Amino acid sequence: MKRRINHDGPLFSLFALIAGLAIIVPLLFILRHLFEPSTDAWRHIRQIWLLAYIRNTSVMIFWTAFGTALIGTYAAVLTTRYTFFGVRVLSWMLVLPLAVPAYIAGYVYADMLSYTGTVTRFLRLVSLPQLLQPMTMAGAVFIFVFTLYPYVYLFVRAALKRQSAAYAESALTLGVGPFRAFFLVVLPLLRPALIGGVFLVVLETLNDYGLVAYFNIRVFSFAIFNAWFSFGEVVTAIRLSAVLLIMVFVILVLERVLRGHRRYTVHVKGRVIAARPLRGLARVVHPFCLWLILGFGFLFPTMQLMHYAVLTWRNTLNMTLFYNFMNTLTIALGSTALIVVIALMLANFGRFRPKGWKRAWLKATTLGYAIPGAVIAIAVNLFFITVDRQLYPLYRWLNPASPVLVLSMSLGMLVFAYILRFMAIGYNSIEAGYDKLGETFTEAAYTLNHRKLSTLLKIDVPLLKSSLFAAAVIVFIDVVKELPLTLILRPANYDTLASRIYEYASDEMIQDTGVASLILIMMSALLIYALSGPKKRGRSAHVRPY
Template sequence: MLKTMFKHVNIFTILSIVIGIILLMPLANILFELFTPPTPVWEHIKTYLLFEYISNSIYLVLMTVTLAIMIGLSAAYVIGRYQFKGRKTLSWLLVLPLAIPSYIAGYIYADMTSFTGSLTRLIFNQPLDIMNLFGASLIFAFTLYPYIYLLVLSSLSKQSASYGESAILLGSNKYQVFFKVTLPLLRPALVAGSLLVILETLNDYGLVQYFNVRVFSFAIFNAWFSLGDVVSAIRISAYLMLTVFIIIVIERLLRGRKKFHVHVKSKSMTRKKVSKTQSFIMILFLLLILMIGFFIPVIQMLWYTYLTYQDTIQLSLLLTSLNSIINGVIASILIVLIALLIANFNRLKNRNIVSKSWVKIVNLGYAIPGAVIAIAVHLYFVGLDRALVPIYRLFNPNSPTLLITMSLFTLIFSYVLRFLSIGFNSIESQYEKLGEKYTESAYMLGTSKLQTLFKIDIPLIYPGMITAFILAFIDILKELPLTLILRPANYDSLATLVYVYVQNEMIQEAAVPSLLLIMIAGLFIYLVTHYKKGVFSHVYKDS
């Protein structure tokens, strides 16, 4: 057995295990911290506040997912099933709300619906109160629905027309075909998209903090920074992790052993041509989604920018933008490189239950909210710094104690831990399309593992690597909880600068960094959707 195990040990195996252990050590450390004796603050939270945190988190997730499914499914169905003028342009425009972080959309809409807000003056006779649980779920739904939209649109493009035609021949009407044939086949895409929406909702801090919605992420920050109790923050993090784990387990149980297959040679679905009236209604519906999710906040931010640009466009803003870009580039490159190593560790003939399980564990970071990862990484590096103080003092007697903890290394490390699965999934999917024949042929001809990687694999899978870089960069650019907790002193990114402005009730001044963040994210979203037609290759096919 040992011979079999060591037979497949190679450079990818060794590096994947070593890197995985390094990344997972902070998460393992936080589990040991749970055994720390509880404090009076924790007893107070457990008695009076914990139920509110749990119930609010559940309500927020359920409302957000329900609304996001309604928006994403309907938009994807209109784009995927009907042929009308402007469909191709609208297909990728509907992804743009992903460029707006939920907290920025929340800040803008809260200001627009306040007593002196522009929306209040234009439409309503009195202010509309959206700073509550339902208002937060609406903001989340209109900024996160693209996760569901993209997956459902891709699934619709792969569905065979023969299923629906057979159902009609058996006497079903179009509504029965949708609910009994189309919708069940979309279930994997709906579940996967909903899971992403749930994880992003639970990860948010900026929006729920501003709206005073008392959910888990709010509770973690409140326990740590307001009450000064790290032990309570850790215990709340454990409850949040348990909630995420339960959601994932429920999804697995609902899926069971069901498998969904698409016949390669099946008849592709033809989009139905509609009348001018129907086309007008569909375009109006899709534009309404776009207006709420993207254009209204952006237009309002442009107006705020006009009012405040003389005070906000300064050299410090340029430096902050460079901070965000440089951090994103460095972390994204590391994510792609590590994901490439792990993907090679988990392919070809050395795949087994151990390697598959290890890959899943290493890629666990995206399922863990940013606030939890921030606590885990911070506590781990504080302990490491304290252990290394004698070494620091050998080189510099005046060396600070928290040398690593207060550096950018900690922030970059946390980004890699949190977003590694994004890079891995993009590269792994590209490897699956490629197959194993080219790599195995190179090995048979005596080429080494690294030579094969650089000369065969990378030239063939580079589109997946580019996609992995772009997706990781977008998420890192928008990430607030991690950056807010782990950034060095006097160090800002665009996300934290927006947060600081808003905390000082300077909503209008927050518009310039918000627009910069959205422009950069929007540019990268355009690249990923149009790079060799990107995720919309099926949309651009004429039919």
């Protein structure tokens, strides 16, 4: 009789329990404070500003989603279905805008298009009017589109590379033209990938604070920070967070409805569509458009930052910047290591067809990425303050002169928030690796009575090196770029590159952001190249958020 193998080791179950509680308990603190008495500030916002926040946030995410879907799909189709000069270089370089945080691009474009900016001075030199106003809703959408489209590009490109040629060829055989075949056959098959990429774009847009604050766009992230820092209104900030969470929940439900339970592929190994060369004027126009997209998202801001760095490096390249860099590097490496380890435990816990409570619990542990950073920051802050108050007798027993707030003033709170927010990225990258790996090797080790942890370290980890590397790279980049969590939860006198750049911009010292911004962007760009460059074709930058 076949012996039943117990896949759930106690260590993996314990990690899953702790990770789930870590995301659920802080959010419960928001619910607990939600029913406190209303304040004058909340009544004022509800009567005058709340509808404006909802309208502005909805408009911003709609046009950003539309623009990224259009540009990301266009770039993916051109780089997978056609050949032209430079296509191999462009295919990975089009991911580089992910290295440029939207707030840095916003600072740069606002300065370039100001009265004394580079673009405006050039237009005056050639006697042309400057009609562009970047610090508007349209300007913010423009920047979001060109810095976030790689999410859609990566998802759609991966789907196109797996798509069989039989579908389009069948349509052409039935007399459908190439243009109609794309919209009637190819595009519907791309629907899950397209929705997945757009969903990530929407979440990143909702999470942004640096750009919307600098452009003074009244959306929810701006309102939450304003209530928390400017007015000291905890109840108002919590209620705004609750409204934003409702919007996120609606988006989650909409994403599930749009994806549905349909299948868009068949489980056969079909021949992929062969890329064909562009002809005529298209050989010039389409590559030019792709380089222009890359220029708006990466090349133009980076070149302008190089100009700033040349002007200001004598004043900004100092020990303070070195400390900011070391803070960024150490906290990003530490947070990334913790996230990857916990995600590996979670993925191992849920890899053998989780059902019922196990599947629901794993969904809860990866919910953090869907929650904007400002909301997570408030939840974590309230949670740690409550924990500190409960532990205060212990603090006094250990040190009679101990302050009340110990954990709340430490770096641990910020690291905890990073883990909460970015766990989904690490988990889903590793889960994708497990899907490719299968269960055969692990089952064989369990059959030979190997322990669960020993099997994980000696068999799974070596086979998952590419997935672990991808998870670490993407988590590291997101932690380095993260601004809302860092601004709210960092200890006193603790600055990262992101917070230093924000402070320079807040003081209207845009040119002084040059060196710090270049360091941040180059760190991210080098890791993106290591992950998706031409020498790493075996590794995928595809991340499944949900």
